[in-house]
Amino acid sequence: xxxxxxxxxxxxxxxxxxxxxxxxxxxxxxxxxxxxxxxxxxxxxxxxxxxxxxxxxxxxxxxxxxxxxxxxxxxxxxxxxxxxxxxxxxxxxxxxxxxxxxxxxxxxxxxxxxxxxxxxxxxxxxxxxxxxxxxxxxxxxxxxxxxxxxxxxxxxxxxxxxxxxxxxxxxxxxxxxxxxxxxxxxxxxxxxxxxxxxxxxxxxxxxxxxxxxxxxxxxxxxxxxxxxxxxxxxxxxxxxxxxxxxxxxxxxxxxxxxxxxxxxxxxxxxxxxxxxxxxxxxxxxxxxxxxxxxxxxxxxxxxxxxxxxxxxxxxxxxxxxxxxxxxxxxxxxxxxxxxxxxxxxxxxxxxxxxxxxxxxxxxxxxxxxxxxxxxxxxxxxxxxxxxxxxxxxxxxxxxxxxxxxxxxxxxxxxxxxxxxxxxxxxxxxxxxxxxxxxxxxxxxxxxxxxxxxxxxxxxxxxxxxxxxxxxxxxxxxxxxxxxxxxxxxxxxxxxxxxxxxxxxxx
Ligand code: MLC
Ligand code: AMP
Numbered sequence: 001x002x003x004x005x006x007x008x009x010x011x012x013x014x015x016x017x018x019x020x021x022x023x024x025x026x027x028x029x030x031x032x033x034x035x036x037x038x039x040x041x042x043x044x045x046x047x048x049x050x051x052x053x054x055x056x057x058x059x060x061x062x063x064x065x066x067x068x069x070x071x072x073x074x075x076x077x078x079x080x081x082x083x084x085x086x087x088x089x090x091x092x093x094x095x096x097x098x099x100x101x102x103x104x105x106x107x108x109x110x111x112x113x114x115x116x117x118x119x120x121x122x123x124x125x126x127x128x129x130x131x132x133x134x135x136x137x138x139x140x141x142x143x144x145x146x147x148x149x150x151x152x153x154x155x156x157x158x159x160x161x162x163x164x165x166x167x168x169x170x171x172x173x174x175x176x177x178x179x180x181x182x183x184x185x186x187x188x189x190x191x192x193x194x195x196x197x198x199x200x201x202x203x204x205x206x207x208x209x210x211x212x213x214x215x216x217x218x219x220x221x222x223x224x225x226x227x228x229x230x231x232x233x234x235x236x237x238x239x240x241x242x243x244x245x246x247x248x249x250x251x252x253x254x255x256x257x258x259x260x261x262x263x264x265x266x267x268x269x270x271x272x273x274x275x276x277x278x279x280x281x282x283x284x285x286x287x288x289x290x291x292x293x294x295x296x297x298x299x300x301x302x303x304x305x306x307x308x309x310x311x312x313x314x315x316x317x318x319x320x321x322x323x324x325x326x327x328x329x330x331x332x333x334x335x336x337x338x339x340x341x342x343x344x345x346x347x348x349x350x351x352x353x354x355x356x357x358x359x360x361x362x363x364x365x366x367x368x369x370x371x372x373x374x375x376x377x378x379x380x381x382x383x384x385x386x387x388x389x390x391x392x393x394x395x396x397x398x399x400x401x402x403x404x405x406x407x408x409x410x411x412x413x414x415x416x417x418x419x420x421x422x423x424x425x426x427x428x429x430x431x432x433x434x435x436x437x438x439x440x441x442x443x444x445x446x447x448x449x450x451x452x453x454x455x456x457x458x459x460x461x462x463x464x465x466x467x468x469x470x471x472x473x474x475x476x477x478x479x480x481x482x483x484x485x486x487x488x489x490x491x492x493x494x495x496x497x498x499x500x501x502x503x504x505x506x
Pocket of ligand 1: 214237238258259284285308309310411412413474476477
């Protein structure tokens with residue numbers, strides 16, 4: 001949504017208005033290091049000076065595929081300060097996937113892991129990305145060398161609410177990923193709402209175990225911390241042992257449902273280690289009511305479930321004070337208009353299932369270079385059509401009950417079956433395929449490919465299908481199993497019956 005530009009607005013500058021004294025601790029890492037708010041200011045200034053020194057301009061894309069580290073956070077903050085567009089990339093993406101992203105985003109700079117430098121330098125040559133620097137998990141690499149001589153002072157570039165702060169890709173029902181343009185205004189609006197709604201203060205310590213290449217870990221978690229001036233217990237990845245050790249020093253945790261089911265699977269997890277915790281938040285995928293109840297029984301805490309999307313940030317949330325209801329995502333957040341509509345666009349009565357639509361300052365500016373797709377996904381009165389199906393009960397609690405888009409969420413990561421089907425169908429010896437999600441105790445949903453082989457062709461095995469996919473796409477998108485069948489079930493119109501396949505393989 002395009003907001004009126006009523007003056008300068010920069011996400012970093014807004015964060016920094018809430019920073020406590022420079023010597024206040026911002027990050028405590030799993031290796032025992034501590035970084036202060038002063039470090040964040042100085043190091044992000046070096047990044048901003050470096051980006052300007054490279055000759056990059058406001059609006060240029062800075063693509064980043066690195067392991068989670070404090071230096072990765074400075075890179076994000078420095079990019080915002082410099083007025084450039086932060087383009088985070090999942091570390092699991094293969095070269096083929098990166099080629100698409102760098103080309104589509106027309107990136108000016110790629111920062112990658114030291115280990116990938118050689119291959120990605122060649123790729124940058126192919127796609128025309130002019131600059132490449134490296135950043136290893138421990139902070140070493142050509143980027144840190146280049147940053148050393150830079151000044152630790154930098155005045156944030158003048159940006160306005162509608163200027164793009166980040167470009168985050170999500171795949172889609174056509175199989176081709178699309179860039180989601182998030183503006184400074186979108187990210188400021190959502191983070192400030194969440195800080196208030198979830199009661200963040202400087203006294204909090206947020207247990208941050210999420211990756212920082214997605215909206216959840218990057219804008220929701222980091223946004224709440226920086227806009228309240230609190231501390232973060234910073235884990236480089238979600239490892240259940242480190243989470244157990246960190247809980248006694250934390251007050252808030254955010255995670256996808258898998259984070260909570262993995263905690264419940266640990267016999268050592270219990271109420272005592274949660275004594276200092278005030279809030280557990282879950283999102284990015286449905287939290288099963290059984291998980292909600294088991295967690296309450298073990299820890300004494302009711303998990304607060306919220307609902308959002310990359311395109312919109314957070315839209316609804318269960319309350320901080322008041323009943324958190326299992327199986328629901330609570331109420332619309334302040335400043336977010338939510339409505340549930342029938343196919344003809346009329347509002348649904350309470351209890352009826354319809355398409356969930358949202359409008360507000362949190363809603364993205366549009367899809368990168370795809371004005372037609374952007375127009376298609378908005379109603380004439382400015383509501384974004386989420387593709388989620390929902391209902392609202394008589395007391396206002398909203399439940400997400402399904403999706404009109406064909407999408408699987410595995411461990412909080414979205415996978416669009418069409419993308420995988422197109423790749424499987426291109427393997428020699430394969431006639432066609434259908435990719436589905438089936439219930440999985442760990443990931444919520446697990447990917448299964450149902451495959452029909454070509455008659456008379458050399459026989460392709462399930463293992464060969466998996467191997468062929470591994471070379472081309474991120475591991476989390478590779479189906480956990482491949483079922484070879486004679487034919488796919490179809491209805492009278494010739495459409496593959498995925499519900500039938502799900503029932504068969506669940
Ligand atoms: C890893 N693997 C997965 C997977 N993650 N498979 C399916 N689904 C996943 N989510 C596979 C790898 O390919 C590998 O397979 C094997 O599991 C081990 O990899 P790993 O990296 O060691 O796994 P692990 O550390 O256990 O990671 C699982 C996880 C992680 C759940 C901790 O995926 C995670 O942190 N998920 C959170 C994602 C997130 O931040 N989502 C928010 C999106 S924003 P192999 O076969 O190669 O060995 C959003 C908006 C909103 O949705 O509302 O928030
Ligand atoms: P992403 O594209 O990664 O931003 O994922 C957004 C999608 O995740 C939404 O459209 C929903 O389908 C799903 N989602 C996020 N939070 C929840 C939740 N609490 N319950 C159910 N689905 C959710």
